[in-house]
Amino acid sequence: MxxxxxxxxxxxxxxxxxxxxxxxxxxxxxxxxxxxxxxxxxxxxxxxxxxxxxxxxxxxxxxxxxxxxxxxxxxxxxxxxxxxxxxxxxxxRQLTYFWPRVIGGDPPRVIESKLPLLIDACRSLRRNQDRSELRDIASEIEWAKVTQIAPEDYAEAAKKAGRTSPVAPEEVFRLYEAYENLRRERHLVDFETIxxxxxxxxxxxxxxxxxxxxxxxxxxxxxxxxxxxxxxxxxxxxxxxxxxxxxxxxxxxxxxxxxxxxxxxxxxxxxxxxxxxxxxxVRDYRSTPQVVSLANRVLDRARTPHKLALIAQRPDGPEPVFTEYDDETAEAEGVARAVRKLVGGGVPTREIAVLFRVNAQSEAYEQAFAKAGLPYVLRGADRFFERPEVRQAVVLLRGAARSAEPGDTLASTVHHILSGIGLTPEAPGGGKAREKWESLKALADLAEDLAATGADLPAFVAELERRAGEQHAPPVEGVTLASLHAAKGLEWDAVFLVGVTEGMLPIIYAETLDQIEEERRLLYVGVTRARAHLGLSWALARSPGGRRSRKPSRFLDGLTGRSAQKSRAAAPASSASSADRRQVAAPISCRVCGKTLAAAAEQKLGRCAGCPADYDEALLDALKSWRTGVAKHEKIPQWAIFTDVTLQAIAERAPLSEQDLLAITGIGRVKLDRYGEAVVELCRIAANRTEGA
Incomplete structure (x- = not known):
């Protein structure tokens, strides 16, 4: 050429x-x-x-x-x-080639996860080995390493960068240092060290x-x-x-x-x-003018001098749809109905995606889609070629390729092999069996596509190995469920952006202006994944019958025809005068000795640090266990739910209503809506246990 x-x-x-x-x-x-x-x-x-x-x-x-x-x-x-x-x-590749020549000996072994070494580091420091917490610490170590920050400089650098450590910064330093020592001793390298x-x-x-x-x-x-x-x-x-x-x-x-x-x-x-x-x-060949217009308007209020206003090149399509639901269950069921309508109109399920801010939001959609009989694929779970059924299939196909006869047809041979490990003519109803079936069906479909080009079984196996090396999975039939981060670089005919509420997008722990602007860009990324059909939705309550106190995201203000909530977090803290701040911040007195409290931690506890605490230790343990489970499920740091000080304040006051919980300094409406019901229930259980003792 x-x-x-x-x-x-x-x-x-x-x-x-x-x-x-x-x-x-x-x-x-x-x-x-x-x-x-x-x-x-x-x-x-x-x-x-x-x-x-x-x-x-x-x-x-x-x-x-x-x-x-x-x-x-x-x-x-x-x-x-x-x-x-x-x-x-x-x-x-370069390090492995030059290591024996300039360093000597075998090159170090690459580790794909920091967790095993961090667990060993915890043992050496006689520290708790909470995996959810260690994942957050691993992320902090990765951040420190890519920004070239040594263990001893972590605390100061994290403070300067405005990062909130999952544990005390000194703890991160100790674990970071122990991790690096173990890594060197064992002749290992992680991705940053490479x-x-x-x-x-x-x-x-x-x-x-x-x-x-x-x-x-x-x-x-x-x-x-x-x-x-x-x-x-x-x-x-x-x-x-x-x-x-x-x-x-x-x-x-x-x-x-x-x-x-x-x-x-x-x-x-x-x-x-x-x-x-x-x-x-700036010529956008992916999306319709309607989608491009919304994408540009999402960024109209962005605080960046480098906006790229897109110019649509495709013909007109449908307008984006904004939908408000009473609760998350209704939202998931409404999206399932909309997906079924699109599928009925000829849109393949693999060309439809539901995108959300955190992975924990997928559960409602998994349930709604299973109930509606709609196939779905979780993106960000196991990589396709690392799934057990796919690895088993590749081994069997590789063995069959070595003994393939010239007259064997590719499609029929592959179908025969895959039927022996679970591929059936009809898909199972749902769950793990359905996921396994979808994986095998994707391999069978790829074989049929290659058979049409004249490929044989050895060529098919070679193609699978090439795709595995490049992580190029064959398309799996099913609606994609993915986080906004996992969706970057991908595109679909139809996209549903769900849970677009204050506290979720922007996420509750996005506090600085820069963090909030990054949340706005996340919404922009979600919008620009859609080629033609685009839906954005939010729910006013978490569960049916719950308090309808949620608000649509501030990023939708002016886009939906409704007024989204104007949150104080959207404005710089310095925008309020000191007089205004004095009017808002009424003095808080110690509930034990009556002294005015100055420190934020003391105000949250409602007492002086030196005054005696009176709380149910079993309740505090229950609150911490609950927080660990929620953080693991939602894949967010534990501190983003409630800090240790907040949990202690809850344990000391044992609020028996959401209004009592709201009275604790630092607990706002957003966290009350997300976690209030569960926390109050734990306090009620503790109160009943005490009365029955």
């Missing part, structure tokens, strides 16, 4: 990207604007026109699947020699840096708004002062700041590289 053919069928802005074959180049690409098409054609054009050899290109992205898609497109464009990898895969060591080896060994830089002369980085400081360090080390770099990203889709990612490398690219070519892609 020649350079002219590569440039054919590109729009003017995409062609501008493709023709900018020398860096530095910054592509600001809105959702659905064909950024992958633009950068792959740029690479192919540079190779075919002799600007660079294919082997000299390193294209870096964030997921194995995205890297696989880049390689596939580049093969189709006649440039199969280009390396397209994730940051971690590229770094691990990047760190690769950069260090290049810095300390000039011959390594020289060889890598001689190999890779031409760099492309996708999703540049998600780059963290450690990845930027490695990228700069790869470049070694050169600027043949093309970065692509969308500041409006920055939704991983909590992991250490920052959009400032993207938005500040032209400052770092004053001679950079900056190109904007």
């Amino acid at each position: 020649g350079p002219d053919n590569v440039l054919a069928a590109l729009d003017p802005e995409q062609r501008e990207v493709a023709e900018a074959v020398r860096g530095p180049v910054c592509v600001l690409a809105g959702a659905g604007t064909g950024k992958t098409r633009a950068i792959t054609h740029r690479i192919a054009h540079a190779v075919h026109s002799g600007v660079v050899d294919a082997q000299g290109v390193l294209a870096v992205t964030f997921t194995t699947r995205a890297a696989g898609e880049l390689r596939q497109r580049l093969r189709q464009l006649g440039t199969p020699g280009v390396q397209a990898r994730t940051f971690h895969a590229a770094a691990l 990047l760190e060591l690769t950069a260090a080896v290049m810095t300390e060994h000039r011959e390594v840096a020289s060889q890598i830089r001689q190999q890779y002369r031409y760099f492309v980085v996708d999703e540049y708004q998600d780059v963290n400081p450690l990845q930027k360090l490695l990228l700069d080390t790869w470049l070694g002062g050169r600027d043949d770099l093309c970065v692509v990203g969308d500041p409006n889709q920055t939704i991983y700041s909590f992991t250490g990612a920052t959009p400032r490398y993207l938005t500040g690219f032209s400052v770092e590289h004053p001679n950079a070519t900056v190109i904007k892609l």
Whole structure:
């Protein structure tokens, strides 16, 4: 394929990207604007026109699947020699190759999870091993490592960054330090250490840096708004002062700041590289004008100077639908009815998604869809090729491929093998059996698709192995249930954004302006996943008959024809005068000695820290156990539900009504609505136990 053919069928802005074959180049690409098409054609054009050899290109992205898609497109464009990898895969390949030469011995073993080492660290420190809490601590360690913060500097850095530690910062420091010591002793590396060591080896060994830089002369980085400081360090080390770099990203889709990612490398690219070519892609080929209009309006009030107003290229479609429900059960059942209507109108279930803020919200939709007889797929659960039934099927298919006869037909052979492990003509009703059936059916459907191209069983097995390596799962028939974070990079014909309420979107623990703006971008990401049909909904109460006190998200204000709640958290704390703050903050006295309380923790407890506490220890234990279970179920930090001080205040006052609970300092309407019923019930149980004693 020649350079002219590569440039054919590109729009003017995409062609501008493709023709900018020398860096530095910054592509600001809105959702659905064909950024992958633009950068792959740029690479192919540079190779075919002799600007660079294919082997000299390193294209870096964030997921194995995205890297696989880049390689596939580049093969189709006649440039199969280009390396397209994730940051971690590229770094691990280099580290493994050079380790025996410059360090000596076997390279360290890679660990995929920090939990086993953290559990051992807890044992060495004689500390509780709560897995839910350890997951939160692991996230804090990952944040510290990608932002290049040593264990001893964690507490100060976390405070400066406005992070709320899942446990005391000193505890995170001790566990972080013990984790790192164990990791080094056992000759292990985690994903962050892979990047760190690769950069260090290049810095300390000039011959390594020289060889890598001689190999890779031409760099492309996708999703540049998600780059963290450690990845930027490695990228700069790869470049070694050169600027043949093309970065692509969308500041409006920055939704991983909590992991250490920052959009400032993207938005500040032209400052770092004053001679950079900056190109904007704003023609949206994914969504209808109605969806694009709503996406643009979601960002109208965003606090960012780098908005990309999309321009729809598709014909008109239906208007987005906003629906208010009495409770979450009614919302889930209403969405199920809407999905059934779409399916009846010809929309495949695999082209429909229900997106929510936290994974715990999926349960109501799983129940509603099972009741309605609608198949569904949970995204973010087990990876497709790691599911037991899929691994078993691949082993059986691989064995059959070795003894396949020339006359065997692919589709019938695969169906025969899969029927032996659970594939039936009709789908089971639901639950695990249905999930297993959906996995096997996806393999059977893929076999039929490849059989139509003339593929045989060995070719099918090779395709499965390629897909497994790239995490490119075959489409599973069923409505996708996924969190907004898990949905990034995907798209469907129809999308339902559910639970769009204050306290959920923005999430209750988003307090600063920057955190709230990131929540707004999450909604934007959700809206732009839809090609044609889009529904947004919220429930006024959690359960049937509950108090209807919830409000639609502030982000919907002006979009639905209704007025969404104006929350104080949306405005800077400094916007109120000190006189206003004095009027709001009435003095609180100690309920034991009567002294005025100044410290926030004392105000929450309602007594001086030195005054005697009178509470039911069994109730406090029950509250902590309940909080642990909720945090695990909702996949959020325990402190985001209630802090230890708040739980102690609840145990001391033992409120027997939601109004009594609301009187405790620090418990607002949102948390009352989400957790009040359960907390009051625990207090009532404790009171009944005491009376019966």
